[in-house]
Amino acid sequence: MIRPLLALLLLAGFSHTCAAAEYxxxxxxxxxxxxxxxxxxxxxxxxxxxLAENGxxxxxxxxxxxxxxxxxxxxxxxxGHGAALRRYSDRRVSLIEVAPGSELRLEQxxxxxxxxxxxxxxxxxxxxxxxxxxSTSAEPPAIVVNDGELFASRCEFxxxxxxxxxxxGGALINRGLMxxxxxxxxxxxxxxxxxxxxxxxxxxxxDLTMQRVRFEDNRFTDTPSEESLVAVLxxxxxxxxxxxxxxxxxxxxxxxxxx
Numbered sequence: 001m002i003r004p005l006l007a008l009l010l011l012a013g014f015s016h017t018c019a020a021a022e023y024x025x026x027x028x029x030x031x032x033x034x035x036x037x038x039x040x041x042x043x044x045x046x047x048x049x050x051l052a053e054n055g056x057x058x059x060x061x062x063x064x065x066x067x068x069x070x071x072x073x074x075x076x077x078x079x080g081h082g083a084a085l086r087r088y089s090d091r092r093v094s095l096i097e098v099a100p101g102s103e104l105r106l107e108q109x110x111x112x113x114x115x116x117x118x119x120x121x122x123x124x125x126x127x128x129x130x131x132x133x134x135s136t137s138a139e140p141p142a143i144v145v146n147d148g149e150l151f152a153s154r155c156e157f158x159x160x161x162x163x164x165x166x167x168x169g170g171a172l173i174n175r176g177l178m179x180x181x182x183x184x185x186x187x188x189x190x191x192x193x194x195x196x197x198x199x200x201x202x203x204x205x206x207d208l209t210m211q212r213v214r215f216e217d218n219r220f221t222d223t224p225s226e227e228s229l230v231a232v233l234x235x236x237x238x239x240x241x242x243x244x245x246x247x248x249x250x251x252x253x254x255x256x257x258x259x
Contacts, residue, residue, distance in 0.1 A: 020045030027052035030059045030085075037070045046075035051083035051109070058088040065091070066116065072098045072123070080109025080130075087113045095135070098123040098148065106130050118160070119144045121176075127152040136161045141169025142203070143188075152180045159187040166193050168252065170203030170233060171218065177207045186216035190229060195222065198252055200233030208232070210242040 021043050023036040033049070040047035051057065059068040068087050087093060092115035098104045102123035107130070111118050114135035119125070125148065133156065135143050143160040160171055171188040190199045201218040202208070218229040231248035234240055240249060
Protein backbone atom coordinates (compact mmCIF):
# COMPACT_ATOMS: atom_id res chain seq x y z
CA MET A 1 0.00 0.00 0.00
CA ILE A 2 1.29 3.49 -0.84
CA ARG A 3 1.95 5.56 2.23
CA PRO A 4 -0.22 8.73 2.60
CA LEU A 5 2.72 11.14 2.15
CA LEU A 6 3.92 9.39 -1.00
CA ALA A 7 0.39 9.25 -2.35
CA LEU A 8 -0.02 13.00 -1.93
CA LEU A 9 3.28 13.63 -3.69
CA LEU A 10 2.36 11.36 -6.58
CA LEU A 11 -0.93 13.20 -6.98
CA ALA A 12 0.83 16.56 -6.78
CA GLY A 13 3.39 15.70 -9.43
CA PHE A 14 6.84 14.84 -8.12
CA SER A 15 10.20 14.16 -9.71
CA HIS A 16 13.65 13.94 -8.20
CA THR A 17 17.29 13.18 -8.67
CA CYS A 18 19.70 11.97 -6.04
CA ALA A 19 20.55 15.61 -5.26
CA ALA A 20 17.27 17.54 -5.54
CA ALA A 21 13.53 17.18 -6.02
CA GLU A 22 10.92 19.15 -7.94
CA TYR A 23 7.23 19.29 -7.07
CA UNK A 24 4.23 20.61 -9.00
CA UNK A 25 1.33 21.18 -6.61
CA UNK A 26 -2.14 21.21 -8.09
CA UNK A 27 -4.52 24.07 -7.35
CA UNK A 28 -6.42 24.06 -4.01
CA UNK A 29 -4.31 21.26 -2.52
CA UNK A 30 -2.61 22.68 0.60
CA UNK A 31 -2.17 19.15 2.02
CA UNK A 32 0.07 18.27 -0.94
CA UNK A 33 2.00 21.51 -0.41
CA UNK A 34 2.64 20.62 3.24
CA UNK A 35 3.63 17.08 2.25
CA UNK A 36 6.06 18.42 -0.35
CA UNK A 37 7.70 20.69 2.24
CA UNK A 38 8.11 17.76 4.66
CA UNK A 39 9.59 15.61 1.90
CA UNK A 40 11.93 18.44 0.85
CA UNK A 41 13.06 18.89 4.46
CA UNK A 42 14.06 15.21 4.56
CA UNK A 43 15.83 15.15 1.19
CA UNK A 44 19.26 16.52 0.16
CA UNK A 45 19.78 19.33 -2.29
CA UNK A 46 17.96 22.54 -3.15
CA UNK A 47 14.41 21.40 -3.91
CA UNK A 48 11.82 23.40 -5.88
CA UNK A 49 8.06 23.60 -5.42
CA UNK A 50 5.87 25.00 -8.20
CA LEU A 51 2.36 26.14 -7.31
CA ALA A 52 -0.49 26.30 -9.82
CA GLU A 53 -0.67 29.47 -11.86
CA ASN A 54 -2.95 31.94 -10.01
CA GLY A 55 -3.94 29.10 -7.68
CA UNK A 56 -5.40 29.29 -4.18
CA UNK A 57 -4.04 27.33 -1.22
CA UNK A 58 -6.45 27.83 1.68
CA UNK A 59 -5.01 26.22 4.80
CA UNK A 60 -7.72 24.72 6.99
CA UNK A 61 -5.50 22.29 8.92
CA UNK A 62 -2.32 24.02 10.16
CA UNK A 63 0.92 22.04 10.50
CA UNK A 64 1.06 22.72 14.26
CA UNK A 65 -0.19 25.13 16.92
CA UNK A 66 2.03 27.97 15.71
CA UNK A 67 2.41 27.60 11.94
CA UNK A 68 0.19 27.01 8.93
CA UNK A 69 2.96 25.15 7.05
CA UNK A 70 5.83 22.96 8.27
CA UNK A 71 9.00 24.80 9.29
CA UNK A 72 11.41 25.11 6.35
CA UNK A 73 14.58 23.09 6.96
CA UNK A 74 17.37 22.81 4.37
CA UNK A 75 17.17 24.57 0.99
CA UNK A 76 13.86 25.18 -0.73
CA UNK A 77 12.60 27.32 -3.62
CA UNK A 78 8.85 27.99 -3.87
CA UNK A 79 7.67 29.53 -7.15
CA GLY A 80 4.10 30.70 -6.76
CA HIS A 81 3.28 31.62 -10.38
CA GLY A 82 0.84 34.19 -8.98
CA ALA A 83 -0.77 31.84 -6.45
CA ALA A 84 -2.14 32.88 -3.05
CA LEU A 85 -1.54 31.09 0.25
CA ARG A 86 -4.09 31.94 2.96
CA ARG A 87 -4.94 30.79 6.47
CA TYR A 88 -8.58 29.70 6.58
CA SER A 89 -8.33 27.98 9.96
CA ASP A 90 -9.77 29.32 13.22
CA ARG A 91 -6.42 28.57 14.85
CA ARG A 92 -4.18 31.61 15.28
CA VAL A 93 -1.07 30.62 13.37
CA SER A 94 1.57 32.35 11.28
CA LEU A 95 2.21 31.25 7.70
CA ILE A 96 5.91 30.53 7.12
CA GLU A 97 8.94 29.92 9.35
CA VAL A 98 12.53 29.37 8.19
CA ALA A 99 14.74 27.42 10.61
CA PRO A 100 18.29 28.47 11.55
CA GLY A 101 20.82 27.38 8.93
CA SER A 102 18.10 26.93 6.29
CA GLU A 103 17.36 28.85 3.09
CA LEU A 104 14.04 29.66 1.44
CA ARG A 105 13.41 31.47 -1.85
CA LEU A 106 9.88 32.76 -2.45
CA GLU A 107 8.78 34.10 -5.84
CA GLN A 108 5.52 35.36 -7.31
CA UNK A 109 3.40 34.51 -4.30
CA UNK A 110 0.76 36.17 -2.12
CA UNK A 111 0.76 35.41 1.62
CA UNK A 112 -2.35 36.48 3.51
CA UNK A 113 -4.36 36.17 6.72
CA UNK A 114 -1.68 34.96 9.08
CA UNK A 115 -2.92 35.38 12.65
CA UNK A 116 0.36 35.47 14.60
CA UNK A 117 2.09 37.45 11.91
CA UNK A 118 2.99 36.00 8.54
CA UNK A 119 6.73 35.23 8.38
CA UNK A 120 9.39 34.32 10.93
CA UNK A 121 12.91 33.97 9.53
CA UNK A 122 15.82 32.50 11.46
CA UNK A 123 17.85 31.47 8.42
CA UNK A 124 18.21 33.04 4.99
CA UNK A 125 15.11 34.23 3.13
CA UNK A 126 14.93 35.62 -0.40
CA UNK A 127 11.65 37.18 -1.55
CA UNK A 128 10.85 38.53 -5.01
CA UNK A 129 7.44 39.66 -6.25
CA UNK A 130 5.81 38.56 -2.97
CA UNK A 131 2.82 40.27 -1.33
CA UNK A 132 2.34 39.97 2.45
CA UNK A 133 -1.12 41.31 3.21
CA UNK A 134 -4.19 41.10 5.47
CA SER A 135 -2.37 39.46 8.39
CA THR A 136 -2.74 40.28 12.08
CA SER A 137 -0.66 39.90 15.20
CA ALA A 138 -0.45 41.00 18.81
CA GLU A 139 2.41 38.82 19.99
CA PRO A 140 4.89 39.04 18.41
CA PRO A 141 4.16 42.70 17.66
CA ALA A 142 5.10 42.29 13.98
CA ILE A 143 3.92 40.72 10.73
CA VAL A 144 7.42 39.83 9.52
CA VAL A 145 10.14 38.98 12.08
CA ASN A 146 13.70 38.60 10.82
CA ASP A 147 16.39 37.07 13.03
CA GLY A 148 18.54 35.88 10.11
CA GLU A 149 19.17 37.33 6.66
CA LEU A 150 16.26 38.62 4.59
CA PHE A 151 16.46 39.96 1.03
CA ALA A 152 13.28 41.35 -0.56
CA SER A 153 12.82 42.83 -4.02
CA ARG A 154 9.61 44.11 -5.64
CA CYS A 155 7.59 43.08 -2.61
CA GLU A 156 4.58 44.52 -0.83
CA PHE A 157 3.85 44.52 2.91
CA UNK A 158 0.41 46.06 3.13
CA UNK A 159 -2.96 46.17 4.93
CA UNK A 160 -1.76 44.25 7.97
CA UNK A 161 -2.79 44.95 11.57
CA UNK A 162 -1.01 44.89 14.92
CA UNK A 163 -3.77 44.62 17.50
CA UNK A 164 -3.32 45.55 21.16
CA UNK A 165 0.44 45.10 21.15
CA UNK A 166 2.17 44.97 24.52
CA UNK A 167 5.69 45.83 23.35
CA UNK A 168 7.48 48.08 20.89
CA GLY A 169 6.84 46.77 17.40
CA GLY A 170 6.48 47.29 13.68
CA ALA A 171 4.94 45.71 10.62
CA LEU A 172 8.48 44.42 10.08
CA ILE A 173 10.98 43.76 12.88
CA ASN A 174 14.63 43.26 11.96
CA ARG A 175 17.10 41.77 14.42
CA GLY A 176 19.48 40.42 11.80
CA LEU A 177 20.40 41.58 8.30
CA MET A 178 17.62 42.96 6.11
CA UNK A 179 17.89 44.26 2.54
CA UNK A 180 14.73 45.59 0.85
CA UNK A 181 14.53 47.33 -2.52
CA UNK A 182 11.86 48.48 -4.97
CA UNK A 183 9.09 47.60 -2.53
CA UNK A 184 5.99 49.04 -0.84
CA UNK A 185 5.05 49.18 2.86
CA UNK A 186 1.56 50.65 3.03
CA UNK A 187 -1.83 50.68 4.71
CA UNK A 188 -0.69 48.94 7.90
CA UNK A 189 -2.52 49.70 11.16
CA UNK A 190 -1.39 49.52 14.79
CA UNK A 191 -3.19 49.64 18.13
CA UNK A 192 -1.29 49.42 21.44
CA UNK A 193 -2.16 48.58 25.03
CA UNK A 194 -0.27 51.72 26.03
CA UNK A 195 0.44 54.89 24.08
CA UNK A 196 3.89 54.86 25.69
CA UNK A 197 4.90 52.01 23.39
CA UNK A 198 6.84 52.98 20.28
CA UNK A 199 5.99 51.52 16.89
CA UNK A 200 7.23 52.13 13.35
CA UNK A 201 6.38 50.66 10.01
CA UNK A 202 9.80 49.00 10.47
CA UNK A 203 11.49 48.44 13.84
CA UNK A 204 15.22 47.88 13.42
CA UNK A 205 17.62 46.35 15.92
CA UNK A 206 20.05 45.02 13.29
CA ASP A 207 21.59 45.88 9.92
CA LEU A 208 18.99 47.44 7.58
CA THR A 209 19.42 48.63 3.99
CA MET A 210 16.51 50.07 1.99
CA GLN A 211 16.58 51.30 -1.60
CA ARG A 212 13.57 52.76 -3.40
CA VAL A 213 11.10 51.64 -0.72
CA ARG A 214 7.82 53.56 -0.49
CA PHE A 215 5.99 54.07 2.81
CA GLU A 216 2.34 55.08 2.45
CA ASP A 217 -0.53 55.51 4.91
CA ASN A 218 0.78 53.44 7.83
CA ARG A 219 -1.12 54.61 10.94
CA PHE A 220 -2.02 54.15 14.58
CA THR A 221 -5.67 53.39 15.27
CA ASP A 222 -5.42 54.15 19.01
CA THR A 223 -5.02 57.93 18.66
CA PRO A 224 -7.87 60.37 17.95
CA SER A 225 -6.28 61.59 14.71
CA GLU A 226 -4.89 58.20 13.64
CA GLU A 227 -1.33 59.52 13.61
CA SER A 228 1.07 58.29 10.96
CA LEU A 229 3.71 55.74 11.86
CA VAL A 230 7.32 56.76 11.43
CA ALA A 231 8.82 54.78 8.55
CA VAL A 232 11.73 53.32 10.51
CA LEU A 233 12.12 53.18 14.28
CA UNK A 234 15.80 52.51 14.91
CA UNK A 235 17.15 51.07 18.17
CA UNK A 236 20.55 52.02 19.53
CA UNK A 237 21.95 48.76 18.16
CA UNK A 238 20.53 49.38 14.68
CA UNK A 239 22.49 50.35 11.57
CA UNK A 240 20.74 51.88 8.55
CA UNK A 241 21.96 52.45 5.00
CA UNK A 242 20.39 53.12 1.62
CA UNK A 243 18.36 56.06 0.33
CA UNK A 244 15.89 56.60 3.20
CA UNK A 245 15.21 60.24 3.98
CA UNK A 246 16.61 61.04 7.42
CA UNK A 247 13.30 62.67 8.36
CA UNK A 248 11.55 59.28 8.09
CA UNK A 249 13.83 57.67 10.71
CA UNK A 250 13.37 58.04 14.45
CA UNK A 251 15.55 56.71 17.26
CA UNK A 252 13.95 54.33 19.73
CA UNK A 253 14.54 56.05 23.04
CA UNK A 254 12.46 53.79 25.28
CA UNK A 255 14.22 50.86 26.92
CA UNK A 256 13.48 47.91 24.66
CA UNK A 257 14.74 44.38 24.55
CA UNK A 258 14.65 42.61 21.17
CA UNK A 259 11.68 40.25 21.42
